[in-house]
Amino acid sequence: MNTQENPTQDGYDVVVIGGGSAGLSAATALARSRRSVLVVDAGEPRNAPAAAAHNVIGHEGIAPTELLALGRKEAAGYGAEILSARAESARRSDTGFEIGLSGGTTVQARRLILATGLVDELPDLPGVRELWGKSVLHCPYCHGWEVRDRRVGVISSGPMSVHQTLLFRQLSDDVTFFTHSAPALESEARDQLEARDVRIVDGTVAELRADGEEVRAVVLEDGTEVEVDAVVVAPRFVARADLYEQLGGTVTDHPVGTLIETDPTGKTALPGVWAAGNSADLSAVVVVAAGAGVMTGAAVNADLIAEETAAAVEERAARGLTFAE
Template sequence: METQAKIYDVAIIGGGAAGLSAAQALGRARRSVVVIDAGEPRNAPAAAMHNFLSRDGMNPLELLEVGRAELVKYGVEVINTRALDTLRNEAGFTISLGNATEVSARRLILATGLKDQLPDIPGLAEHWGNDVLHCPYCHGWEVKDLRLGVIDSAMAMHQAPMFTQWSKRVTLFKGPNKVLAAEELEQLEALGVEVVESVVTTVLGEAGSVRGVELSDGTQREIDALVVMPNFDVDVSCVKSLGLVTQEHVSGIGRHVPVDDGGQTEVPGLWLAGNVANPMAQVIMAAADGLGMGLRVNADLMKEDFDHAVAELRMKKAVV
């Protein structure tokens, strides 16, 4: 006799801070949970994460390792593979995996995060997450008082003034055809930001240590760290059959998936947690969002379970 395949209460695609936090909350609620993780965390290039109380300076990969270990006692299962696509059915969702198996669950949490698309500048990617950065709150302390170069982008006039709180040696490299308004130039002058009418073409230095940049005018400048604005992109190919649509974030920094105030999508039973919905969330914020999503999904399951129990009771009474 053929046994029926297991249907989990919740499947979570993505094993970062958001996904693992959601799994922990649901596991502690005695739900059957499976986490599907391709092992490609966004912050893997960074040596350390910050602004996470009690974990400041911890390697982000170590955080995930500790988090996974904590899930074991709650019976949460982790499958190390890529989710390929997802179908919706009466039972909930069926997810096809890269290891040629399938997983079914009543509810689905997507916590796949986002991808940082960097400008195509030779040498830039090798230093990303350490001495090439975009967020002063994530890594500003580590480059305080150093010579910082801001690479031209649509957000450069936001970043250059902001980084003067961490260093008074900030240089904005902008294209000669990019015109700054008089008030913008005045602000930069007041804050001591040097404006160079030339864009960065190459990042100079060895692995782990930026020593300068080469510019479009052929000159070189000594720089200790670079500020860049990546384009944030989300990959929802693992649920492509569900018709989930990404859209441009209101800030103009990239794409995300819109959700309601509770993190639920237009697809019934599909919830989002972390950077895939909120590209601005740091690690501790993504973890908190995952926790909240776990509680909401559990509440949704409880309602369904309670309604089912009441319906069964009524059927029994009707027979009697």
């Protein structure tokens, strides 16, 4: 897994919290710029329940664990350290940041990148969590092809559920929309679904009936069963932002959850703190998160260079040297 149990030094140019595609990509970009980098990874990737990652150019269908193992190897090959631990605290220090790790170890960082991802808050329905990432899905681009032409049921569980339904309708002619406990469909939304031949089933869903990891039916409270081969839900996406909040940051509300707001380079409102991947972009798939990691790594390197250059100019001036000398 290319991980270690202890950091090799007390201080780093950059500590990256999170060893997913965003964190590892940021670490690789920084290490290739000869920065000292520590990646702290708690080993809880969001896509762990999934059998494969899709739309990953050159690695289509790769197992998520294999992709991360390759990413660790690449980052470590350029000198980044990958530490298997949990970052439990963060505070400002004289040199930047002090990060408290599980086991009582602390490390110092001049800059901090939060690639902590998000938590999927799933609908509280029996069967959903057990089948999550297998036959209960949410993203048509991540898993839609795998359920093409099958019986897909969409349980209304968020503001984007009708949109989800129309996306999955592109993949199958047999799509059923369950209104569940959501407010009554607006006439425009109902017209859209009916125009696309989506079956609408009113009534509250009680549970999912399954056979192993395969969903077989959506069961309503009145006992009605509608047979399906896959179920789509809309989780609430909540950024893992504990460290950001400890440092004084405030998460930003979004119609489908919360996130750490950043500029296009990943810079947050807190000086010296960047965020990349799902912690800052709730819709980022694997390659988007990886791209954001590269962008953020480059931005942090540039920020450090600016600081170091300014210090060098100041030191030279203090020594009474002119730039002609």
